[in-house]
Amino acid sequence: xxxxxxxxxxxxxxxxxxxxGELATAALELFIERGFSATRLDDVAKRAGVSKGTLxxxxxxxxxxxxxxxxxxxxxxxxxxEIFMRAYQGTSAELLRDLVFSWWSQIGATKLGGIAKxxxxxxxxxxxxxxxxxxxxITRGMGLFVYVIERGVASGEFxxxxxxxxPRICAAPVVMLMLWRHSFDLCGAKQIDADVYLAMHTDMLIxxxxxxxxAGLTATETTAAASPSVKI
Amino acid sequence: xxxxxxxxxxxxxxxxxxxxGELATAALELFIERGFSATRLDDVAKRAGVSKGTLxxxxxxxxxxxxxxxxxxxxxxxxxxEIFMRAYQGTSAELLRDLVFSWWSQIGATKLGGIAKxxxxxxxxxxxxxxxxxxxxITRGMGLFVYVIERGVASGEFxxxxxxxxPRICAAPVVMLMLWRHSFDLCGAKQIDADVYLAMHTDMLIxxxxxxxxAGLTATETTAAASPSVKI
DNA sequence: TATCTTGCTGACTAAATAGTCATTAAGAAT
DNA sequence: ATTCTTAATGACTATTTAGTCAGCAAGATA
Numbered sequence: 001x002x003x004x005x006x007x008x009x010x011x012x013x014x015x016x017x018x019x020x021g022e023l024a025t026a027a028l029e030l031f032i033e034r035g036f037s038a039t040r041l042d043d044v045a046k047r048a049g050v051s052k053g054t055l056x057x058x059x060x061x062x063x064x065x066x067x068x069x070x071x072x073x074x075x076x077x078x079x080x081x082e083i084f085m086r087a088y089q090g091t092s093a094e095l096l097r098d099l100v101f102s103w104w105s106q107i108g109a110t111k112l113g114g115i116a117k118x119x120x121x122x123x124x125x126x127x128x129x130x131x132x133x134x135x136x137x138i139t140r141g142m143g144l145f146v147y148v149i150e151r152g153v154a155s156g157e158f159x160x161x162x163x164x165x166x167p168r169i170c171a172a173p174v175v176m177l178m179l180w181r182h183s184f185d186l187c188g189a190k191q192i193d194a195d196v197y198l199a200m201h202t203d204m205l206i207x208x209x210x211x212x213x214x215a216g217l218t219a220t221e222t223t224a225a226a227s228p229s230v231k232i
Numbered sequence: 233x234x235x236x237x238x239x240x241x242x243x244x245x246x247x248x249x250x251x252x253g254e255l256a257t258a259a260l261e262l263f264i265e266r267g268f269s270a271t272r273l274d275d276v277a278k279r280a281g282v283s284k285g286t287l288x289x290x291x292x293x294x295x296x297x298x299x300x301x302x303x304x305x306x307x308x309x310x311x312x313x314e315i316f317m318r319a320y321q322g323t324s325a326e327l328l329r330d331l332v333f334s335w336w337s338q339i340g341a342t343k344l345g346g347i348a349k350x351x352x353x354x355x356x357x358x359x360x361x362x363x364x365x366x367x368x369x370i371t372r373g374m375g376l377f378v379y380v381i382e383r384g385v386a387s388g389e390f391x392x393x394x395x396x397x398x399p400r401i402c403a404a405p406v407v408m409l410m411l412w413r414h415s416f417d418l419c420g421a422k423q424i425d426a427d428v429y430l431a432m433h434t435d436m437l438i439x440x441x442x443x444x445x446x447a448g449l450t451a452t453e454t455t456a457a458a459s460p461s462v463k464i
Numbered sequence: 465t466a467t468c469t470t471g472c473t474g475a476c477t478a479a480a481t482a483g484t485c486a487t488t489a490a491g492a493a494t
Numbered sequence: 495a496t497t498c499t500t501a502a503t504g505a506c507t508a509t510t511t512a513g514t515c516a517g518c519a520a521g522a523t524a
Contacts, residue, residue, distance in 0.1 A: 010520060014520055040512095042512095051474060054471075169432060184362060204401060208439040244501080245501090285502065288482095
């Protein structure tokens with residue numbers, strides 16, 4: 001670029017439509033990395049390539065920006081999963097693996113994974129928003145695991161299991177991987193190979209679901225029966 | 233208390249030895265609940281029953297307080313576990329269950345569980361401290377699971393498994409329970425019954441470790457061999 | 465080209481909070 | 495009882511940062 005052209009180009013552009021999205025993206029990145037309180041609005045504006053005044057043209061306050069960013073991030077893709085899963089033709093073991101891997105690639109590995117860490121960090125400061133996230137994302141996400149497990153039990157592929165906490169246990173390693181990416185990965189910890197890790201995890205689950213009688217397990221696990229609500 | 237006694241009792245006491253601990257406890261609670269940036273030193277002092285000036289008699293700065301609180305919280309109990317485990321006489325399945333349950337009762341359910349959430353939230357703002365926590369707590373904690381698994385494989389109780397990520401997968405549901413207690417539990421989410429949850433988790437693990445050949449698992453899991461470093 | 469509308473700026477204000485220190489009084493020493 | 499030492503105070507300062515707004519200029523309109 002010539003010196004003249006540099007002088008001639010406008011100091012700023014009008015981009016009314018693009019600003020909110022760019023500001024929200026910048027804000028989300030910083031909120032995830034630093035948390036709500038430690039994020040400076042000047043930094044958000046700078047990262048979005050505008051001044052702080054512009055930020056306030058599109059968002060009423062720092063808190064409004066935060067809520068907007070979270071709520072936009074929760075454009076639930078869960079319905080898509082529910083439709084996909086109901087149409088699934090393969091075994092439940094295959095469905096479980098598909099669920100875990102596609103959840104990772106479409107949610108865990110994206111900015112949505114960062115939102116999980118952010119909400120967990122800020123739950124104490126934004127209880128109402130955390131409750132909303134809990135009900136709309138976590139509970140519905142768990143529902144996907146409920147579906148797979150009940151499907152497997154109903155078809156006889158999996159043994160009968162109590163459902164109260166199993167979905168959480170299935171999800172925990174995947175959620176931990178998300179959290180890890182946005183915390184200890186940032187400070188030099190060796191990065192986890194997601195494919196290997198998730199393959200290991202799903203194989204452990206499938207083994208546990210397919211195992212027969214094993215001596216020495218607790219009464220809870222061996223006697224309680226699932227009550228399938230899924231019709232295959 | 234009579235009006236006279238009330239007038240007579242000192243407005244404050246000298247308690248040089250007790251102050252640092254009381255301040256650190258108050259600070260830790262607030263840091264866990266609100267995060268570092270959102271915690272006000274006036275609130276810390278108030279909760280510890282002193283003025284802000286007193287806080288600065290014992291800690292150089294807010295950041296020094298934070299580091300002190302974390303480092304004190306990392307008085308590693310892991311050595312005790314290592315000794316206990318090496319002397320263990322029962323099966324590896326029993327040892328695994330013992331490890332999970334005693335980890336929960338002695339670490340997860342205490343303030344140390346809160347530190348995990350705090351470090352995860354603040355990893356981006358205190359990378360050096362996060363690295364320290366990672367090396368001293370997380371890596372060594374994983375080592376406990378490495379020990380149990382290798383012990384079970386060496387004795388023939390567990391099948392041979394690749395070790396790279398299995399300890400993380402075993403720990404993930406326990407860690408998630410810790411994080412949950414300090415995040416979504418605070419905003420009305422139904423509290424998890426730790427005993428039932430952990431029993432379910434350990435049973436799943438033991439089933440997976442004891443399972444024989446299962447069709448349809450990935451090559452990684454079925455062919456890779458563990459290289460036990462533990463002598464039983 | 466001249467005019468108008470409005471997206472954008474950045475210096476500004478107000479409020480919050482980390483950090484200081486001269487003063488006070490608890491309680492030990494004499 | 496008197497004196498002395500120092501733990502503790504709380505009003506203070508300096509700094510940071512959320513939030514404002516009068517003016518500027520991009521670029522649409524005529």
